[in-house]
Ligand SMILES: *[C@@H]1O[C@H](CO)[C@@H](O)[C@H](O)[C@H]1NC(C)=O
């Protein structure tokens with residue numbers, strides 16, 4: 024068992040390094056930090072290298088073929104046909120200063136392991152204040168300079184609206200209102216986009232995202248994600264919640280299991296029809312009046328969807344690699360195959376690499392790092 028695990032990690036590491044395109048040797052700078060605010064006037068954005076262009080394999084479908092019944096959302100018709108393409112794999116992510124380096128690595132990993140990278144359309148949610156910036160720190164400028172060939176759209180998110188709903192007792196969540204942006208994707212993205220893969224910024228894929236995007240959503244399932252039925256579901260809600268029958272009845276006829284909201288395949292059309300954003304907001308309003316859960320953005324998702332989601336193989340969210348929330352201990356992979364590595368938890372690989380105290384698995388993130396350090400040079 025142990026040996027298999029070690030062997031798997033070695034093979035994974037090897038395949039990553041072999042497939043890694045990078046021609047730039049990067050010497051990790053001791054103290055490069057990216058903690059400034061994206062929308063601050065004085066803030067000098069971190070510099071990222073340009074990623075190479077990635078090409079479709081010959082068998083990839085054309086994005087514009089057989090796509091006559093699309094609803095235009097831009098003046099430019101060709102452009103909107105592209106954005107609405109049902110052949111495209113739609114990926115949604117948030118972009119904010121604290122996780123920008125992670126987002127860049129995630130995008131690169133998606134493209135690098137895709138057999139149809141030109142068929143991927145990214146949808147980036149940014150804070151409204153960052154979107155209003157006219158400087159080089161504008162998210163569009165940052166993305167375009169590293170990924171000149173990327174198909175993407177930027178969506179400003181009025182984070183003050185979500186901030187008003189966040190219970191004041193949850194400080195860390197308040198620091199990052201974009202955490203809540205995933206609940207608003209169905210309203211933010213154009214209605215012609217039916218299905219999207221939502222990804223957190225602290226992860227890399229090592230497999231073709233098209234396989235994840237093709238997850239079936241049978242029946243009325245609104246979203247698909249890996250489920251963890253061994254996790255103690257009770258612990259996500261307070262005794263106040265469980266002792267109130269009018270609240271706990273919520274889970275009475277469901278086999279509710281924990282799922283991580285960092286990797287989800289979402290049927291946006293069903294979400295819109297069901298009005299689930301309103302439902303999530305109602306639970307958040309209730310949380311402000313009586314404490315029914317401890318964590319930030321996850322429990323409302325569990326309340327609305329747990330027990331009714333479509334399963335995804337665990338290989339698509341090897342989560343927890345950020346380590347323990349309190350002490351930041353290193354974590355190992357869960358047994359089984361790996362398609363996506365997720366550094367959820369307190370520690371982030373770029374922070375640990377910069378401080379020269381990486382966890383062993385952080386070496387799997389490093390090949391996707393696009394940050395230009397003062398000491399990087401072209402080989
Ligand atoms: C659509 O056009 C706009 C403006 O010309 C551009 O900024 C955007 O990136 C385009 N979207 C795609 C998916 O090509």
Ligand SMILES: *[C@@H]1O[C@H](CO)[C@@H](O)[C@H](O)[C@H]1NC(C)=O
Pocket residue numbers: 255256257258
């Ligand atoms: C699950 O969590 C609850 C609340 O934290 C606790 O009381 C209970 O003992 C736990 N159950 C198991 C099986 O660990």
